[in-house]
Amino acid sequence: MAQLLFNPTGRRKFLPIDLDSDSDDGGISSYFGSSTTLSSNTDNSEDADDNFNVVLRVRPPNAQERNRKDQFVVDFPGDGQVSVNNQGTVRSFQFNVVLEPDAAQEDVFESSGMKKLIDAAILGYTCTAFAFGQTGSGKTHTMTGPPAQFHTEGVTPDPNMYGIIQRSFKHLFQQLKRQSAPKYVRASYMEIYNEQVIDLLNPNQRRYLSVRWSKNKGFYVENLFTVECETIDDLMAVLEEGLRNRQTGSHGLNEFSSRSHSVLTVTIDSETQPEPEDENLYVTKRGKISFVDLAGSEKVKDSTAPGGPGMLESNSINKSLLVLGNCISHLGDSKRRLGHIPYRDSKLTKLLADSLGGNGITLMIACITPSSSNVTETLNTLRYASRAKKIKSKPTVKMDPREKLIVTLKKEIKILRQENHYLRQQESSRREQQILYKENEKLSRRVEELERLMSEHPGTWSLVDHRRTDGYGQHDLSPRGSPVTVGYMSPTGTHRSTIRPTDLPVSGGRVKVSSPTSHGQPKKPPHRLADHVTRPVPRPIDLVEDIPNGYISPRQASLVKQGAMSPRPLDRKASQVSQTDLIRGMNEQLRREVMQLDGEIQHHTRGATQAMAKSYFR
Numbered sequence: 001m002a003q004l005l006f007n008p009t010g011r012r013k014f015l016p017i018d019l020d021s022d023s024d025d026g027g028i029s030s031y032f033g034s035s036t037t038l039s040s041n042t043d044n045s046e047d048a049d050d051n052f053n054v055v056l057r058v059r060p061p062n063a064q065e066r067n068r069k070d071q072f073v074v075d076f077p078g079d080g081q082v083s084v085n086n087q088g089t090v091r092s093f094q095f096n097v098v099l100e101p102d103a104a105q106e107d108v109f110e111s112s113g114m115k116k117l118i119d120a121a122i123l124g125y126t127c128t129a130f131a132f133g134q135t136g137s138g139k140t141h142t143m144t145g146p147p148a149q150f151h152t153e154g155v156t157p158d159p160n161m162y163g164i165i166q167r168s169f170k171h172l173f174q175q176l177k178r179q180s181a182p183k184y185v186r187a188s189y190m191e192i193y194n195e196q197v198i199d200l201l202n203p204n205q206r207r208y209l210s211v212r213w214s215k216n217k218g219f220y221v222e223n224l225f226t227v228e229c230e231t232i233d234d235l236m237a238v239l240e241e242g243l244r245n246r247q248t249g250s251h252g253l254n255e256f257s258s259r260s261h262s263v264l265t266v267t268i269d270s271e272t273q274p275e276p277e278d279e280n281l282y283v284t285k286r287g288k289i290s291f292v293d294l295a296g297s298e299k300v301k302d303s304t305a306p307g308g309p310g311m312l313e314s315n316s317i318n319k320s321l322l323v324l325g326n327c328i329s330h331l332g333d334s335k336r337r338l339g340h341i342p343y344r345d346s347k348l349t350k351l352l353a354d355s356l357g358g359n360g361i362t363l364m365i366a367c368i369t370p371s372s373s374n375v376t377e378t379l380n381t382l383r384y385a386s387r388a389k390k391i392k393s394k395p396t397v398k399m400d401p402r403e404k405l406i407v408t409l410k411k412e413i414k415i416l417r418q419e420n421h422y423l424r425q426q427e428s429s430r431r432e433q434q435i436l437y438k439e440n441e442k443l444s445r446r447v448e449e450l451e452r453l454m455s456e457h458p459g460t461w462s463l464v465d466h467r468r469t470d471g472y473g474q475h476d477l478s479p480r481g482s483p484v485t486v487g488y489m490s491p492t493g494t495h496r497s498t499i500r501p502t503d504l505p506v507s508g509g510r511v512k513v514s515s516p517t518s519h520g521q522p523k524k525p526p527h528r529l530a531d532h533v534t535r536p537v538p539r540p541i542d543l544v545e546d547i548p549n550g551y552i553s554p555r556q557a558s559l560v561k562q563g564a565m566s567p568r569p570l571d572r573k574a575s576q577v578s579q580t581d582l583i584r585g586m587n588e589q590l591r592r593e594v595m596q597l598d599g600e601i602q603h604h605t606r607g608a609t610q611a612m613a614k615s616y617f618r
């Protein structure tokens with residue numbers, strides 16, 4: 001897209017908008033009096049789920065219709081309903097919001113959900129507001145205000161009559177003013193006239209622009225000028241310039257009829273930080289809001305220029321509206337929605353493809369007249385609008401594809417870092433466990449040695465374990481009565497037994513001595529597994545059930561029993577910590593056991609030495 005140093009031609013018509021004025025309409029009061037007349041079925045014009053919102057506006061009868069004494073055939077039963085009496089046959093339709101003839105410009109802006117669209121565009125969504133309906137039904141009046149005001153020499157438009165475009169500009173800049181992050185606003189303005197795209201901001205060089213398609217952008221207009229808009233005044237100048245250059249004509253139904261479809265697009269680029277902790281990563285989100293004022297559908301016989309350019313205009317207008325209608329029919333049908341949508345059949349539908357069926361948020365304002373002379377067109381518009389109501393879209397935030405890739409990669413890096421940290425933690429805890437296993441083996445060997453030493457002097461000491469038949473008991477120095485677990489633990493398996501100090505015959509604080517087995521040789525110490533026992537294959541400890549009993553505290557155990565706690569209360573990391581603690585505890589037991597055995601032996605050796613000395617000196 002080319003950039004234009006914007007230098008609007010002609011003098012300013014629009015009055016500046018005061019951004020600081022309290023009321024959202026800049027002090028605009030109702031043109032038709034203060035009564036707001038609208039009805040809505042669910043009062044959900046601001047409903048977040050409503051990504052394709054259709055509202056209906058019915059204009060008041062004009063002078064011509066009143067003079068003709070046309071009948072008022074549209075009725076408003078309330079709750080978003082509208083009914084049309086076609087020579088006695090009444091048809092009813094339902095919309096999100098129905099704006100009755102005396103609804104003011106302000107009411108349209110406030111009730112249509114337009115603010116939601118602007119807010120979404122600031123957040124990076126593709127939004128579209130478009131007005132459609134038969135010629136003279138009030139589309140341009142709704143979008144920009146009464147066309148007579150900006151097409152009549154010497155008339156300055158009344159800000160009270162500003163349409164949703166000017167009011168949206170104001171809301172946009174008011175919102176941007178509140179935000180600290182930088183935002184860049186740009187605008188383009190084009191029209192599709194007789195199936196040709198014309199840049200409304202480059203009137204001196206009236207040439208037709210091509211509509212192209214790219215994977216990243218979808219359909220777009222090549223070489224369309226975009227104007228940087230730092231202030232609301234810049235945007236107003238863009239609107240004014242475009243309106244001045246737009247194709248208008250006069251025919252029987254509208255003195256200032258738009259003979260083209262116009263698309264004014266405001267793009268909002270905002271830099272955001274997707275990762276709050278990563279101060280260096282900024283991505284640009286590109287939101288946009290397009291205001292589309294369609295040329296009015298019309299009966300060719302009503303056009304007052306038969307055979308001339310008016311006929312060609314009417315045909316191409318009707319053709320592109322027909323294609324738009326086809327696309328809407330397809331998109332509004334749950335089955336056909338998944339098939340081919342004929343966007344490519346007209347330039348208008350190509351450029352609206354994103355808004356209609358894609359990832360955008362769309363507001364459609366259907367405009368009708370209340371007059372009996374237009375009842376057929378009114379019913380057509382209402383059917384069109386009803387079909388459009390069924391369109392579903394999935395809005396997504398637009399981001400530069402390269403920046404999107406960077407964000408994705410950054411997220412992946414973050415996940416990999418976390419995984420790496422977790423694995424390192426596991427590795428260090430595994431290493432600690434290995435050290436503890438080695439220590440456990442050493443201590444167990446020492447206990448075995450000491451036990452062998454004691455057993456080599458039968459009659460002096462022996463170890464008693466009346467629960468075991470192999471003649472080997474275990475020493476437990478924990479406070480009497482408390483069950484403890486002692487044993488040998490190897491990296492490949494465990495051998496555990498729980499004994500109580502009361503189980504051991506104690507005499508004078510010492511373990512009672514009795515003879516070892518009748519074979520005289522010590523059997524395999526209880527700290528080791530018997531040879532025929534197959535050791536379990538080592539595997540990561542991740543479940544509480546994998547760990548022998550003793551991991552859950554009595555309080556936890558009772559909670560599990562009561563069902564107040566899951567039997568797997570520990571996570572992977574916690575269970576590994578518990579395993580380490582278990583081995584550490586066992587090593588502590590073994591250390592005390594070694595000390596106890598050492599003490600026993602020293603005590604005995606001292607006793608024997610004293611006895612020897614006594615007999616020597618005797």
Ligand SMILES: Nc1ncnc2c1ncn2[C@@H]1O[C@H](COP(=O)(O)OP(=O)(O)OP(=O)(O)O)[C@@H](O)[C@H]1O
Pocket residue numbers: 058059060062101133134135136137138139140141142145146147148254256257258259294295296297367
């Ligand atoms: N709600 C309204 N209240 C008062 N006047 C209205 C309203 N809607 C439309 N009008 C007037 O009716 C006339 C036709 O409206 P407008 O030009 O907006 O119709 P249109 O749908 O854009 O027609 P076309 O498709 O031919 O461009 C204008 O003079 C306009 O000011």
